Amino acid sequence: MAVISYREALNQAMREEMERDANVFVMGEEVGHYNGAYKVTQGMLQRFSERRIIDAPIAEMGFAGIGVGAAMVGLRPIIEFMTFNFSLVAIDQIVNNAAKIYQMSAGQFHIPIVFRGPGGPAVQVGSQHSQSLESFYAHVPGLKVVMPSTAADAKGLLKTAIRDDNPVVFIEGETLYNSTWEVPDGDVLIPIGKGDIKRAGSDITLVAWSKMVWTCLDAAKELAKDGIECEVVDPRTLRPLDVDLIVESVTKTGRCVIVEIGWPVAGFGAEVAYQVQKHCLDALDAPIERVTSEDVPMPYAKNLEDEVQPQVHDVVAAVKRALYLEA
Template sequence: MARITMREAISQALWEEMERDPSVFIMGEEVGVWGGTYAVTKGFYDHFGPERVRDTPIAEAVIVGAAIGAALTGLRPVAELMTINFAFSAMDHIVNQAAKLHYMFGGQMILPLVIRAVGGGGRQLGATHSQTPDAIFAHFPGLKVVAPGTPADAKGMLKAAIRSQDPVLFIEHATLYQTRGEVPEGDYIVPLGKSTIQREGRHVTIVTYSKMLEISTKAADQLAKEGIEVEIVDLRSLRPLDMGPVLESFKKTNRAVIVEEGWKSYGVGAEVASRIYEEAFDYVDAPIKRVAQAEVPLPYNRTLEQMALPQVDDVIKAVKEVL
């Protein structure tokens, strides 16, 4: 197995799916001649040509809207939003169209559509370009929302998303592109809607995903030196949300910390904690803790920005509080 970066893993998945299926094409801002703002589609334009690697105007509503229309004709568009913050300009098409057309027309419209969007803070881009609004999108039935935290999952889940008959919002994290990991070569598929135990432990369960998997893993490494064994459940998919491994782990450890990068209010942690209380209340030995972003628009200043984002120490502190 090759050890490659998240960027390479995503690029590989796209490349392989485009080679495999001529109905797969890419559209978005700077995906073609430029090679992708984050260089994910570098080399695609020269190899696949302008029909299949389509540079669009800076107009997010029509990027998503036209991808929906093309998907309705049986194609498999991968629409790229330069950042998830720009998804707000396409909000109607994501949550009011893509998420609803199949249901609202009684099952006759099928949209095999992928929307790739980069999110996350930590790069001093200021409040409008640094958000982690994943929970907002996961609120809507009809949309699948996934956010892998490892290169292998990124490859396997992107391939699954492209082959899915349903609209999928595929959320990448800008500061994970350089993260390396073992990635199986060739046709490697990770099913959507399945969470997984990424690290085994017996004292406390951390439930997390995406960038916070990395932060939580670092925290778990440090806690291990003190004899605290953390089990980490990676959600990977926010909708459909697979609580199976979460509950299984919680019933073993009886304690949980949920780590997310977005704001705590109405967030992923709120959802997961409620479900644990609803479905495993008899196993609760301590109040569930949530680690999340400070409830502020993310500031530009590096120190302030890092203060607002969840850090390794915040996770360690929360774990010790539930023990």
């Protein structure tokens, strides 16, 4: 067990899988000579050469599609988007091709590809660089969507994603790269579709993924001072979703707050809320609460940006509403 950064965990996962399987390669903007825009691929060009660490020009649709074509005939590409905001110009390849070729070919061709990169707001980078697009991808059958919150999850899930025979949209937390966590040594894989209890508690269930897990853990710490014990459930993957784990927790606590950094309308939290009411109606002691960002494009000014995103105090307030401690 070593404490390493989320960034280093991702780097280790890719290196280990590339050592293991010669069909795995990384393609993306600045992944090689620049060592990655966020330094996730640091040092990998030196180890694996230009044949397997491929700097692409600015052509997301082109290189995402090259990844899909290469995957079709047996390679296992890792396509890095400098940020997931840029995946929108490649979404035709992800949604129309990667997600559908297995079905369109009636199982003759499968697409073992990972689309990875940072998503969610960073700090003051404006509306076009601050989007949380997981709900877009989670909508699409044929894709898997993974959003790790810790270094340990990042490594174990990325290794699994690379070995998966399906297209995996692997969205990293842009502000989590420096976060650290204890990561088990060696070839430890985390299954896609299995959530994790990040904090046990008996009074209320908080469901959150990626960066919002950290916000919920901070809120739980604050609430514990008032004797309120929150259980923080991190599904880790949105598609497939570990509904059982969430249901088990809410059945125990009787209350649920879903926290996401994305927009409210048709956000993934709405699907979680649907699953919770469907499976836990008798157990619920209060309406399900959602905490999301404001329904606006992200503003630039720091004070406005903070106001738009879910903060610890927003989670605390939602928990108190669900406990009928505040209106």
